Amino acid sequence: MKWERKDILGIRELSPDEINFILDTADSFVEISTRDIKKVPTLRGKTIINFFIEASTRTRTSFEIAGKRLSADTINITASSSSLVKGETLIDTARNLEAMNPDIVVIRHSAAGAPHMIAKLIRQSIINAGDGAHEHPTQALLDMMTIRLRKGSFAGLKIAIVGDIAHSRVARSNIFGMTKMGADVHVAGPATMLPPFLNRFGVTVHTDMGEAIRDADVVMMLRIQMERESLNIFPSLREYSTYYCLNQDRIGLAKPDVLVMHPGPLNRGVEIAPDVADGVNSVILQQVTYGVALRMALLYLLTGGTL
Amino acid sequence: MKWERKDILGIRELSPDEINFILDTADSFVEISTRDIKKVPTLRGKTIINFFIEASTRTRTSFEIAGKRLSADTINITASSSSLVKGETLIDTARNLEAMNPDIVVIRHSAAGAPHMIAKLIRQSIINAGDGAHEHPTQALLDMMTIRLRKGSFAGLKIAIVGDIAHSRVARSNIFGMTKMGADVHVAGPATMLPPFLNRFGVTVHTDMGEAIRDADVVMMLRIQMERESLNIFPSLREYSTYYCLNQDRIGLAKPDVLVMHPGPLNRGVEIAPDVADGVNSVILQQVTYGVALRMALLYLLTGGTL
Amino acid sequence: MKWERKDILGIRELSPDEINFILDTADSFVEISTRDIKKVPTLRGKTIINFFIEASTRTRTSFEIAGKRLSADTINITASSSSLVKGETLIDTARNLEAMNPDIVVIRHSAAGAPHMIAKLIRQSIINAGDGAHEHPTQALLDMMTIRLRKGSFAGLKIAIVGDIAHSRVARSNIFGMTKMGADVHVAGPATMLPPFLNRFGVTVHTDMGEAIRDADVVMMLRIQMERESLNIFPSLREYSTYYCLNQDRIGLAKPDVLVMHPGPLNRGVEIAPDVADGVNSVILQQVTYGVALRMALLYLLTGGTL
Numbered sequence: 001m002k003w004e005r006k007d008i009l010g011i012r013e014l015s016p017d018e019i020n021f022i023l024d025t026a027d028s029f030v031e032i033s034t035r036d037i038k039k040v041p042t043l044r045g046k047t048i049i050n051f052f053i054e055a056s057t058r059t060r061t062s063f064e065i066a067g068k069r070l071s072a073d074t075i076n077i078t079a080s081s082s083s084l085v086k087g088e089t090l091i092d093t094a095r096n097l098e099a100m101n102p103d104i105v106v107i108r109h110s111a112a113g114a115p116h117m118i119a120k121l122i123r124q125s126i127i128n129a130g131d132g133a134h135e136h137p138t139q140a141l142l143d144m145m146t147i148r149l150r151k152g153s154f155a156g157l158k159i160a161i162v163g164d165i166a167h168s169r170v171a172r173s174n175i176f177g178m179t180k181m182g183a184d185v186h187v188a189g190p191a192t193m194l195p196p197f198l199n200r201f202g203v204t205v206h207t208d209m210g211e212a213i214r215d216a217d218v219v220m221m222l223r224i225q226m227e228r229e230s231l232n233i234f235p236s237l238r239e240y241s242t243y244y245c246l247n248q249d250r251i252g253l254a255k256p257d258v259l260v261m262h263p264g265p266l267n268r269g270v271e272i273a274p275d276v277a278d279g280v281n282s283v284i285l286q287q288v289t290y291g292v293a294l295r296m297a298l299l300y301l302l303t304g305g306t307l
Numbered sequence: 308m309k310w311e312r313k314d315i316l317g318i319r320e321l322s323p324d325e326i327n328f329i330l331d332t333a334d335s336f337v338e339i340s341t342r343d344i345k346k347v348p349t350l351r352g353k354t355i356i357n358f359f360i361e362a363s364t365r366t367r368t369s370f371e372i373a374g375k376r377l378s379a380d381t382i383n384i385t386a387s388s389s390s391l392v393k394g395e396t397l398i399d400t401a402r403n404l405e406a407m408n409p410d411i412v413v414i415r416h417s418a419a420g421a422p423h424m425i426a427k428l429i430r431q432s433i434i435n436a437g438d439g440a441h442e443h444p445t446q447a448l449l450d451m452m453t454i455r456l457r458k459g460s461f462a463g464l465k466i467a468i469v470g471d472i473a474h475s476r477v478a479r480s481n482i483f484g485m486t487k488m489g490a491d492v493h494v495a496g497p498a499t500m501l502p503p504f505l506n507r508f509g510v511t512v513h514t515d516m517g518e519a520i521r522d523a524d525v526v527m528m529l530r531i532q533m534e535r536e537s538l539n540i541f542p543s544l545r546e547y548s549t550y551y552c553l554n555q556d557r558i559g560l561a562k563p564d565v566l567v568m569h570p571g572p573l574n575r576g577v578e579i580a581p582d583v584a585d586g587v588n589s590v591i592l593q594q595v596t597y598g599v600a601l602r603m604a605l606l607y608l609l610t611g612g613t614l
Numbered sequence: 615m616k617w618e619r620k621d622i623l624g625i626r627e628l629s630p631d632e633i634n635f636i637l638d639t640a641d642s643f644v645e646i647s648t649r650d651i652k653k654v655p656t657l658r659g660k661t662i663i664n665f666f667i668e669a670s671t672r673t674r675t676s677f678e679i680a681g682k683r684l685s686a687d688t689i690n691i692t693a694s695s696s697s698l699v700k701g702e703t704l705i706d707t708a709r710n711l712e713a714m715n716p717d718i719v720v721i722r723h724s725a726a727g728a729p730h731m732i733a734k735l736i737r738q739s740i741i742n743a744g745d746g747a748h749e750h751p752t753q754a755l756l757d758m759m760t761i762r763l764r765k766g767s768f769a770g771l772k773i774a775i776v777g778d779i780a781h782s783r784v785a786r787s788n789i790f791g792m793t794k795m796g797a798d799v800h801v802a803g804p805a806t807m808l809p810p811f812l813n814r815f816g817v818t819v820h821t822d823m824g825e826a827i828r829d830a831d832v833v834m835m836l837r838i839q840m841e842r843e844s845l846n847i848f849p850s851l852r853e854y855s856t857y858y859c860l861n862q863d864r865i866g867l868a869k870p871d872v873l874v875m876h877p878g879p880l881n882r883g884v885e886i887a888p889d890v891a892d893g894v895n896s897v898i899l900q901q902v903t904y905g906v907a908l909r910m911a912l913l914y915l916l917t918g919g920t921l
Contacts, residue, residue, distance in 0.1 A: 033715040037659030039687070045344030047372060057691055058710060065661060065714050068687040073346070073375040077364055087533060088572030096365060097573060099595035100372050101340040226701060264710060265702030288713035352651030354679060380653070380682040384671055394840060395879030403878060406902035407679050408647040417689060 003301040007119040007126040010135035011176040019177060023145050025307050026290070026297035032069060038223035043072035046303055049103040052078045052129070054110045058264060059129050062288070066295035073256050075102070090114060091121060098122035104302055108133075125302040138298065139263050142291040143179065146283055148216055148291070150240050150259055154181035160212040161185065161256075162244055163222025163271055164193040164233070166216055170263045175201050188212035189244065192233045209244050210240055216254040220261040221246050221271045234271070237270055247273040251281065259283050310608040314426040314433040317442035318483040326484060330452050332614050333597070333604035339376060340544040340599055350379035353610055354409040358413045359436070361417045361510050365571060366436050369595070370413050373602035382409070396412070397421060398428060405429035411609055414438075432609040440474045445605065446570050449481035449598040451488065453590055454525055454599070457566055461488035467519040467561075468492065470529025470578055471540070477570045478529055495519035496551065499540045512584055516551050523561040527568040528553050528578045544577055554580035558588065566590050617915035621733040621740040622787050624749035625790040633791060639921050640904065640911035646683060647708075647906055657686035660917055661716040666692045666743070668724045672878060673743050673752070676902070677720050680909035689716070704728060705735060712736035714852070718916055721745075739916040747781045752912065753877050754787035756905040758795065760897055761832055764873055768795035774826040775799065776858055777836025777885055778807040778847070783878045785836055789815050802826035803858065806847045823858050830868040834875040835860050835885045851884055861887035867897065873897050 001021050011019075032038055048067045052060050054169065067074040080241040088096075090109075099106055107115045112132030119126040120150045132138040144154075151157055159178055165171045165187050178185050179202040187198065192220040198205050213219050225239060234240045246260065260272075260282045268274045277284060308328050318326075339345055355374045359367050362517040367385065374381040384404075395403075397416075404412055411432045413559050414422045419439030437443040451461075458464055472478045472494045485492045486509040494505065495513040505512050513519040520526050531547060541547045553567065567579075567589040575581045584591060615635050625633075646652055662681045666674050673688065681688040691711075702710075704723075711719055718739045721729045727747030733740040744750040758768075765771060773792050779785045779801045792799050793816040801812065802820040812819050820826040827833050838854060848854045860874065874886075874896045882888045891898060 035659070038661060038715065038717075039659035045342070045346035045376075047345060047375070057693065061663075061689060061691060061711075062714060064689055065687070068689070069659075070660070073370060073372070075375070077368060079364065087574060089575065092571070092573055092575075095592055097368075097594050099592040100599050101345065101370060101596065102372075218482075264706070266706055267701060268703065268706075285709055285713040288710050290716065292714050293430055300622075341741055352649070352653035354652060354682070356675075380679070382675060382682070384675060386671065394881060396882065399878070399880055399882075402899055403902050404675075406899040407676060407906050408652065408903065409679075411651075 002306050006114075006302075008137055008298055008302070009116050009119055009126065010126045011137045011140050011173045011180075011238050013137065014177070014180075015152070016180055019141070021183060021307070022141055022294070022297060022301065025301060025305075026141070026145050026294040026298070027149065027306065029293040029296040029300070030290065032296070033289070039069050039071060041071045041135070042300060042305065043067070043070035043232045043303060046072040046104070047075065048072045049075045049077060049097055049105045050297060051091070051097065051105055052076070054107045054108050054130070056108050056130070058288070059108065062291045063129065063295050066299055069292070070296055070299055072103075072299065088218060090118070094118040094122050098124060104299060127298060127302070130169055133169050136169040137171045138171050138291070138295060139170050139241065140177045141298075142287055142294040143174055143178050143220065143263070145290045145294050146261065146287050147259065150283065151217060153170065154178060154183040157183045157217040158215060159183045159185050159218040159220065160188060160216040160244065161220045161222065162188045162209055162212060164224060165189050165198065165222070166193050166195040168222050175203055179203065180277060181294065186212040186216070190234055190240070209250065210253055213250060214253045216258055218259045218261060219254055221245060223265065224262065224267055224271050226270070228269065241270050245271055246270070246276050248275060250275055251279075260284055263289060309613050311355060312423075313609075315444055315605055315609070316423050316426055316433065316435045318444045318447050318480045318487075319442065321484070321487075323487055324397075326448070326451065326488060328614070329448055329601075329604060329608065330455055332608060333452050333601040334456065335449070335614065336600040336603040336607070337597065339603070340596070346376050346378060348378045349607060350374070350377035350610060351613065353379040353411070354382065355379045355606065356382045356384060356404055356409045357414045358404065358412055359383070359415045361415050361437070363415050363437070365595070366415065369598045370436065370602050371598050376528050376599070377603055377606055379410075379606065397425070401425040401429050403433060411606060415448055434605060434609070437476055440479070442480045443476040444480050445598070445602060446477050447484045449594055449601040450481055450527065450568060450570070451484050452597045452601050453568065454566065457590065458524060459561050461485060461490040464490045464524040466490045466492050466525040466527065467495060467523040468527045468529065469495045469516055469519060469553065471502050471531060472505065472529070473502040474498050474532065475529050481527065482510055486510065493523070495543055495546070516557065517560055520557060521560045523565055525566045525568060526553060526556065526558070526561055530570065531574055531578050533574065533577070535556040548577050552576070552578055552580060553583050556580060558583055558586075564588070567595060571595070616920050621729075621888055622751055622912055622916070623733055623740065623742045623756050624753045625787045625794075626749065628791070628794075629790045630794055633755070633758065633795060635756055635921065636911055636915065637762055639915060639919075640755070640760045640908040641763065642921065643907040643910040643914070644919065646910070647903070653683050653685060655682035655685045656914060656919065657681070657917060658729070658752055659898075660718070661685040661689065662686045662718045662720065662913060663691060663711055663716045664720045665711065665726050666690070666722045668722045668744070669723050670744070672902070673722065675744065676680050676905045677703055677909050679914055680906050683906070684910055684912065684913055686717075691769040692885060704732070708732040708736050714739060718913060726749040741912060741916070747783050747786070749787045750783040751787050752905070752909055753784050756793045756901055756908040756913075757834065757875060757877070758791050759904045759908050760875065760901050761873065764897065768792060768797040771797045771831040772829060773799050773834065774802060775834045775836065776802045776823055776826060776860065778838060779803050779812065779836070780807050780809040781839065782836050782862060782906060788834065789817055793817065800826040800830070804848055804854070813835055823864065824867055827864060828867045830872055832873045833860060833865070837877065837879065838885050840881065840884070855884050859883070859885055860890050862889060865890055867895075872894070875901060878902070
C-alpha cells in the first residue's frame with residue numbers, strides 16, 4: 001500500500017484501511033527511539049515547519065523529536081497570531097511559508113478549520129496538530145496505536161471517554177476513529193459538556209460515569225480546562241471531581257485489564273486520582289512514547305515513504 | 308572573484324560589482340531548494356547565530372532555512388533586549404557571542420547602527436537583518452535579485468517605491484542599491500512620509516503616486532505601519548488608501564509587464580488591493596523564495612565560498 | 615577512568631578526582647571550537663533537551679552550541695512554568711520528557727532541588743543548569759577550568775569571591791569546588807549578603823573587600839541582582855559600588871597576575887569597573903569560551919564517553 005493523501009487534517013475522512021496503514025507504519029518506528037543511535041537518514045534534506053499559533057509544548061516537542069530522528073531539518077514558529085504576523089492574513093502567512101519550499105507544515109491553530117483552509121491553498125503537506133475544538137488527529141492516532149498494541153484490535157472493545165466531550169478535539173477525533181475501527185464507544189460527562197445529537201456519531205451517551213466505564217476495556221479521561229470554571233459549564237472543580245474523577249473505586253467497575261488513558265497534561269485529583277494515573281492499568285506515558293513513533297510515521301508517509 | 312568584506316551591513320557601501328557578484332551567487336542557489344533533497348554539505352560544522360532583538364518571524368525563518376539547507380548549525384536568540392540580557396550592554400552581549408566561536412552572527416535590532424557597532428568589535432562576520440529605520444540589506448538584495456531575474460538588468464528601468472519612505476529601511480536600502488545599479492528610481496508618498504533632501508540620493512520625488520508609477524517597470528509598495536496611525540504621520544488608513552493604494556486602476560498606469568513587489572507582510576486593502584497582490588504582475592511570493600537563496604549565498608560567501 | 619554518575623546535579627557531591635577528570639576532558643574539547651569545521655560526530659543520534667523553566671540566554675546558548683558541535687539533536691523548551699504545562703506538576707512534565715526517550719535533559723529551574731527531584735524519577739541523565747539559589751555546577755566547573763588552565767593547579771591559590779554570597783548559586787558551587795580542590799577561599803560582601811555559618815564551609819569571611827582580595831590569585835566578582843535593590847539587602851547601588859566594586863585601585867591589592875572573573879552578565883560600574891572588566895587581568899570572555907568546551911565534555915561523559 002502507498003499513502004495517497006497530501007495532508008493529515010482529521011480522522012473523520014480516513015478509512016479504516018488508512019488508519020491501520022498508519023498504525024502499522026508507526027509500529028515499525030517505535031524501535032528507532034530505543035536505539036543507542038536514535039536516528040535514521042530517511043528525511044535528510046526535507047524541511048518541516050512546526051507552525052504553532054496556539055501554545056503547545058508537548059505536541060511541538062514530539063513533532064520536533066520525530067523530525068530530527070528522521071534527519072529532517074525542523075523549523076519552529078511559535079507565536080500568538082497577533083504578534084507573529086503584524087496583521088497579515090493567515091492565508092498570506094501560509095503562502096509565505098509555501099514560498100520557502102518546506103516539505104511539510106505542521107499546524108496548530110485556535111481556529112477550527114484553519115489547517116484545512118491552508119491545505120487547500122498550498123502545495124505542501126499539512127498536518128493538523130490541533131485546530132480549535134475540532135480535531136486533533138495525531139493524538140487520536142497515537143491513542144489508537146496504544147490501544148491496538150495492547151489489545152490487538154478494536155473489535156468488541158468497550159471504550160469509555162469521560163469529560164468535557166463538547167469542547168474536546170481529542171474526544172472528537174477519537175470518536176471518529178474508534179467507531180470506524182469497530183469499537184463500542186461510550187461517552188460520559190455532565191449534561192453541559194455533552195454536545196447535542198452525539199448519538200448520531202454512533203456512540204452511547206451517559207451522564208453517569210459508572211455506566212460508561214462498567215466493563216470497559218479502555219477508559220480515556222479528558223483534561224478539564226480549569227480556566228473554564230467561570231464559564232458556568234460546571235459548578236466547581238470539587239463537584240466535577242466528585243462525579244467524574246477516575247479513582248480507585250470507579251476503576252473497579254471496569255475490566256481488570258482496563259487501559260487507563262489521558263492525553264495530558266494531567267490535573268491530578270480533578271479528573272484522575274494520582275494512584276490511578278500511576279497505577280498498573282495506566283498507559284499514559286506509553287501514549288507519549290508512541291506519539292513520537294506515530295509522528296515519525298506520518299512525516300515518513302507524507303514525504304513518499306512506503307511500508 | 309572572491310568576496311572580500313567581513314560583513315554585510317548595508318547596501319550603501321557595496322559596489323555594483325559586489326552586488327552583481329552576490330546576485331550571481333544567489334541565482335546559483337535557487338535550484339537547491341527545488342530538489343528532492345534540499346541540502347548541501349557546504350557549511351557543515353559552521354555555527355550561525357540568529358540574534359533577533361526585534362521580533363521577526365519571516366526574516367528569521369528565511370535565515371534559519373538558508374543555514375540548515377547549507378548544513379550549518381543554527382542557533383536562534385530571539386528576545387526583547389530588556390529580558391534578554393538583564394541590563395548587559397549590547398557590546399558585552401556581542402562579545403559573549405563572539406567567545407562561543409560562531410562563524411556568522413545575523414542581527415536584527417531596533418537601533419540603527421547596532422550591527423555596525425558590533426561588527427567593529429567582534430571578529431566574526433555580521434549580517435544586518437534590519438537595524439531601525441536604517442538599512443535592511445538582505446531584503447534589498449533579494450528585491451534586486453527578483454528584478455534582475457525578471458528584467459535581465461537595471462539599465463533603463465523605471466522603478467517606483469511608494470509609501471512611508473522616511474521610516475522604511477527597505478526603501479533606504481533599495482534606493483541605495485537600485486540607483487547604484489543604474490535604475491531610474493522614483494518615490495512617492497504623502498509629504499509627511501518623505502524625508503528632506505531625498506533628491507540628493509538620485510531619486511525623483513513625488514507626492515502624486517500616479518506620476519511615480521506611470522510607465523514604471525517595477526512598482527514596490529511599502530508596508531504601512533498601522534500602529535503609527537496615532538502619530539499624525541497620516542490622517543487615517545482610509546485617506547492613505549485613497550491616495551496611495553496600488554489598485555487595478557492605478558496599475559494600469561504602469562507598463563503592462565510591470566513587476567508588483569512588496570516586502571511583506573501585506574496590509575491587503577491598505578497599501579495594496581487584494582487583486583493586485585494576487586494578480587499576474589505580482590512577484591511578491593517569488594521574492595520570498597529568492598530570499599532563501601539570497602541568504603544562502605551570503606552565508607556561503609562570508610564563510611569563504613567562491614562562485 | 616570512566617565516568618560513573620548518571621547526573622551532574624551539584625559540585626557538593628563531586629570528588630576532586632571527578633572534578634579533575636571533567637576538567638581534563640573539557641580541556642581536550644577546547645580545540646574543536648577553533649577548527650574550520652567545528653563539529654565531531656560523537657553524539658550523533660543522541661537527543662538533548664534543554665528544559666529552561668527560568669529564563670536564560672547565555673547558558674542555554676552555550677549548551678545548545680555544545681550539543682550541536684557534538685552532532686547531537688538539541689530540543690529547546692523555554693517557558694515560564696505556568697504557561698508551559700497548564701497546571702501539570704513538574705514530575706509529570708519530567709516523566710513526559712522521559713517518555714520521549716531523550717539521552718540528557720538539561721534543566722534550569724527557579725526552585726532549588728528541582729533537578730535533583732527529577733533525576734531520581736527519570737532514567738535519563740540530568741544536568742543542573744542552575745536551580746534557585748542552590749547550585750550552578752556547570753558554571754563552577756567552567757570557572758575552575760579557567761583557573762586551572764591559567765594557574766596549573768589550585769594548591770596554595772588565594773581565591774576571593776565578592777558580592778551577594780547568600781543568594782548566589784554560582785558562589786555556592788564555587789565554594790564547594792574550590793575548597794575541595796585545595797584553594798584558600800575568601801568571601802566578601804555586606805553583612806546582609808553573607809549567610810550565617812559560612813565558615814563551616816571552609817572559607818574565610820570578610821565584610822571588608824580589601825582584606826579578601828589582598829594578594830589574591832583570583833578575584834571572582836558576582837553579579838548584583840539590581841532588581842533586589844528594593845528588598846533592603848543593600849541601601850543603594852551607589853553605596854554598594856563604593857564598597858564592593860572591583861576598580862583599578864582595589865585590583866592593585868591583589869597579585870599582579872591576578873585573574874579577574876565574573877559569571878556574567880556584567881553590571882559595568884556596579885560590581886566591576888569597565889577598565890577592570892576589559893583589562894589585562896580579565897579572563898571573563900575566556901570563561902565563556904571554556905564554558906562551551908566544559909559543557910561538551912559533560913554531554914560526552916554522560917553518554918558514555920571516555921577520555
